[in-house]
Amino acid sequence: MEPLWRKRARRAGLGSAAALILGLLWTAPSSAEVSPRCRVPDVYLSMSADLKRTERLVDRARPVRVLVLGPEIGGPSPPEKRRVRLHQELSTRLPQTEFEFLDETPQSGLAEADFGNIRSAVARFEPDLVLWQVGGADAIALSDAEAFGRTLFDAAKWLKERNVDLVLIDPPFVPRVPHEQIYWRIVGKIREVSDRARLNLVQRYAAMQFLDFQRQKLKEEPADAGSRRVCMAELVAEAIVKAVTR
Known part of the structure; x- marks a missing residue:
């Protein structure tokens, strides 16, 4: 297999000497893998576009400045430890890169309000990468799916015009609750817009649904279903690292 540094040098049109220098400077990601109990099909983590x-x-x-909209990825944690799990997973996979998390951002809400918060945060913090946990509040509020989709598209376009990378993360799967089906419209719209506009999407809903199915197949205790939310920090980190090192 062609080394990553050589592939990048070839794509950049560099000569052999420059390619060798790039090879010396480039530090490959660590061999960290997703924990066995957190593994999901690759399609749920595949990015449509480069970051x-x-x-x-x-x-x-x-350093990479990361703006995260929404709660701790991987389950609840004390305010002083927000983003700790995701930071650990990214740092394990890319130990030579410093990730700076911008924690003064508001909680995720309706997509339209989030877009306003994104504009303010980009002006204030100048992030390099935005991780947007989107859709949960709109699903519960029964927001119009078409208007929601237009907001996603407009926000993605706005960020692209400012050279800011975006990764969408759709709502979590919450099994065996009466209102679960209200998420389907919004999850479907997120995937539709992502496919049409080639937006990067981590399919959290599908990944957590898959993990819940695995739990049932292995006949684990129901309490373990909640603990699998911790897997999302690993999975989001894995998706990001795959996108920036392919």
Whole structure:
């Protein structure tokens, strides 16, 4: 298999000497893997487009400023430890890269309000990468799916125009609750817009649904279903790292 540094040099049109220098400077990601109990099909973590800005910073061993909208990815945690799990998973996989999490951002809400918060946060913090946990509040509020989809598209376009990378994370799967079906419209719309506009999406809903099915197949205790939310920090980190090192 062609080494990653050589592949990037070839794509950039570099000569052999420059390619060799790139090979010396480039630090490959660690061999960290997703925990066995957290593994899901690759399709749930596949990115449609490159994270160009993040990839460039990783290549140069420069800090990556990450703006996260929404709660702790991987389950509840004390306010002083927000983003800890995701930070650990990213740092394990890319030990030469410093990830700076911008924790002064508001909780995830309706997509339209989130878009306003994104605009304010980008102006204030100048993030390199935005992780947007989107759709949960709109599903519960029974928001119009078409208007919701337009907001996603507009927000993604706005960020792209400012050279800010975006990763969408759809709502979590919550099994065996009466209102579960209200999420289907919004989850479907997120995937539709992502496919049409080639937006990067971590399919949390499908991944958690798959993990819940695995739990049932292995006849684990119901309490373990909640603990599997911790898997999302691993899975989101894995998706990001795959996108910036492919």
